[in-house]
Amino acid sequence: MKFTMRFLAALALYMTALAILSPAHAAVGTTFASLYASSQGIRSFHGHVPSSYQQGIPMPLVVALHGCSRGSHHYEKRTGWSKLAEQQGFIVVYPAQSILANLNLCWNWSLSKNQHRGKGEPAIIAGITDYVRSHYTVDPNRIYVTGTSAGGVMANAMTVTYPDVYAASSIIAGCEYLCDPSTVKTPEESGEAALIEMNVRARAVPTILWQGTADTVVPPPTVDRIVGQWATIDGIDDIADATEYGQVPNGRNYVHQIYEDLAGNTLIERYLIDGAEHTYPGGCDCDPLVDPKGPNATGLSWEFFEEHPIP
Template identity: 30%
Template structure:
């Protein structure tokens, strides 16, 4: 009887599929998956992909790239792109660089191969990842985007310069202009002409020519660019933000004078150059971007979030109560996150700031990254949804050097929470 029912079910599914009807399947929890054999891979890179359970027939694709010493899985855990993918139905590719460059493994933005379209190295590997996702998951070729932090922000500039026909927009956090590094010896650490001192200074036309020479003869549309930098960044000098602005405004033939300026959030000073380039100066921020809410701003620039997140927790719709139990040089902290709004929160990331000298050693009911400073806790599979009026409890154990204060400055999915 069991065999007969199984065969009958298979026949029914086949008939429905031929008729264009896809039968419902049980819901499953999306997870980060490593992909091997994804195509031409001269950079010998590793590829991880996050495919949300709910997505349109032709989902957008976002390539999200880590900083030096990081990894794809680390950027998945430490940024908000995956939780936003759950909310908005796009696919995220997380490449892992394999090139050693003094700061650990970094994306190759210095070699001759990496500066020529089709030249090889990491850019070719990343395009192979995009092609794989388009073929395997039906990704929309007209909605492919790049973003990244530090080394990943530098590679974002690379990908938009080399493959303007693949990427429609980019958001570079703490990056440098395309073709800033002369060679491997010029890459940090050391005496880099690009990032040493105040940073390399070229004219807008010189910067723009480098982009135009990367793909000679290309006359199609150029991807628009969003640029982010902290004013207190000393590792990748803040002055390089202006060099990036000069490069991309020249590529678009725009004036160096912004068409508008505003402050979308406290400390976020934005300059817009028509609708093709925008630059964010983050007041007082060091080499620590993206922080809470910036991923959503990038997705709005891409057009994945149309005119803002359609389902955000609005101000005042979350509350966090922190309880700390401390001893000698250790402590435990319990965080009760309450949805005080009227709509369910589906998928969440809680950003907060640890007191100085504290380092998380373990945690429960969430994934925590990084372990010091500004930390992001991402939901576990069993507590991803917070119904209105309900709470979830998470916590961690940490060591401290004398300051056992509770964490502060809580934001849930980019929105500030009340405390009590």
């Protein structure tokens, strides 16, 4: 095992060196892939740079975190983030969990080291984000993070540990910071813990949330715990300022709620999707973990992101 880890570390450093030596415009209009290595670990990643990219002109970046059992390439296919990136003009990167870190390819959100800035997987994901920023002209005020299931939990953690980096987040079937499946701790306690972690960087990070009512993996009330967490951080109450009832054409009904600050700015949006299981809403009809009858989480998340750069 020690030999394997030394070999992987050496390979990662070699691959990273090659990527650094490559011209920054090499992947314009195409995909890129490499390994990231630091004292916190090694992870692979890949991404898409749209054909509209021009070096020197800042472009938004979306960091997309896959869930358990499926890898980053599968997540790219089923969510359509790369296709949307090409259409709308932003870069997207997909960090990949290592089977050496988790046999089910889950992000290890339950480990203490993965809940704090500068440590564990948050540090690795932030490092991959920095890698993309160092190779392409990224708008520092328009970097976003999204994830599903374990990736959604980690996306939440990323906005708490690095609120100065990620302008907004989209969380699909995730849970609150320091996720407590037993619900012993209140959402307010989660928010207070998040404020301590954010420290001097604390700010309201706009968040859009997605949850199915038939999810047997993540209990549907969990989405309310995330709302409570962010409401505590944002200094607002957890009562929606607006509620609308919608239906996807030939698809699912949903409840869409909006939570605003005193100035009327939207800080939290929540989609509760009737009958949806532990699936990605509105993706391709290509996988049982995707629900094409749900609202288009990818497109609606991007619309939310566009409205929420770092002030």
